[in-house]
Amino acid sequence: MLVYLNGDWIPAEEARVSVFDRGFTFGDGVYEVIPVYGHRPFRLNAHLQRLRQSMTAVGMSDKKLAVDWDTVTTRLADSLSSGDGTVYLQISRGAAPRQHGFPANAPMTVLAYARPAAIETVKGPLREATAILRDDIRWTRCDIKTTSLIANVLLVQEALQAGADEALLVRDGYVNEGAVSNVFIVRDGRLITAPPNHLILGGITRDVIIELAHAIGIPVIEIAPRRAELLEADEVLITSSGREVTAVTRVDGAPVGTGRPGPVFQRLHAAFQTFKEEVRTGARTT
Ligand SMILES: Cc1ncc(COP(=O)(O)O)c(C=O)c1O
Incomplete structure (x- = not known):
């Protein structure tokens, strides 16, 4: 299984995130779960709009991110063998010495992967x-x-x-x-x-x-x-x-x-x- 991590496509077993990542230490991140039917992301625009709203609400600027969510999501949706499943997107405020206030220069951590639907969900x-x-x-x-x-x-x-x-x-x-x-x-x-x-x-x-x-x-x-x-x-x-x-x-x-x-x-x-x-x-x- 390939995951998208900070611009790279790598096997999930090789994906690494810092122990100082604020997603890990504070739960300081936002995410989306996008259903996929027949390799097609469901209501993609609405999910991406909600992701941007979540980022804005927690003071993360998506202008600082060079991620083409459409391309990442589409590639993950294409990779689902049965065509059905979900795409998971997550952005954390990045790795920085532990203090509650926002770090000055920590790059955000971006993770995305696809998960196949459970058999019972595929059937209905x-x-x-x-x-x-x-x-x-x-x-x-x-x-x-x-x-x-x-x-x-x-x-x-x-x-x-x-x-x-x-x-x-x-x-x-x-x-x-x-x-x-x-x-x-x-x-x-x-x-x-x-x-x-x-x-x-x-x-x-x-x-x-x-x-x-x-x-x-x-x-x-x-x-x-x-x-x-x-x-x-x-x-x-x-x-x-x-x-x-x-x-x-x-x-x-x-x-x-x-x-x-x-x-x-x-x-x-x-x-x-x-x-x-x-x-x-x-x-x-x-
Ligand atoms: C607290 C909460 N409310 C509502 C929903 C339903 O949202 P959606 O239909 O976009 O999956 C979710 C989904 O995970 C949720 O966690």
């Missing part, structure tokens, strides 16, 4: 998941896709230990998103999800699902649902680049609605699969 995404509810213990700049992910790591681990797949996060009584996904509830045929602000990561899959919902006549309300509304919802859905759109059928052990993936999920899932296949075959470019 997992359609069902279970979740737990937890306090959102993260900071209040959840809109930045940073590698500082310790809170998300702890929350996902709690979910796994509870036998669930995802932790849905509650702040001040509202469910804003999951530890690794955006969250929608369905009430009386309408989709309800938190608005894009500093309390959520503006998910690219979230955007696609909202577009598809509009296209097939499902109303969307961008107001964060209350915890109690989520527990009484007809359906709960999560979205992410890895899981596409997935029905949450149990929350804290209790069934959501009928306890089976519901009709709104079925319609959005079908629409997403069609959309994806159009991307895969090149019939659609975004």
Whole structure:
């Protein structure tokens, strides 16, 4: 497996980063995960725009980087043997003597690689998941896709230990998103999800699902649902680049609605699969 590191293409086993790299010591970096279908990066421009926004938000100038992300991502997408997988991009603030303030002259560290999709994802995404509810213990700049992910790591681990797949996060009584996904509830045929602000990561899959919902006549309300509304919802859905759109059928052990993936999920899932296949075959470019 070849990785891209600071301008070079090298075997992953030979790739080396300094022990003083701020990505390692502080989690001082940003990243993106871009799904690839049929060797075609999905919504590449939106992912690259979010990467630039993350960099700007943490005071990293992408003008100092001589990376052609389109070329790097395309080459990595081409390298996937099945054609399906993800491209991972990461930029850290570079290696420097340990002090919190930004180093004056450290070149940023740039890493990129591709990962093949798991067999089950190639066959079709997992359609069902279970979740737990937890306090959102993260900071209040959840809109930045940073590698500082310790809170998300702890929350996902709690979910796994509870036998669930995802932790849905509650702040001040509202469910804003999951530890690794955006969250929608369905009430009386309408989709309800938190608005894009500093309390959520503006998910690219979230955007696609909202577009598809509009296209097939499902109303969307961008107001964060209350915890109690989520527990009484007809359906709960999560979205992410890895899981596409997935029905949450149990929350804290209790069934959501009928306890089976519901009709709104079925319609959005079908629409997403069609959309994806159009991307895969090149019939659609975004
Ligand atoms: C906290 C969080 N919210 C939302 C998402 C979904 O974003 P996207 O659809 O762009 O993958 C992710 C993806 O990893 C995430 O980590």
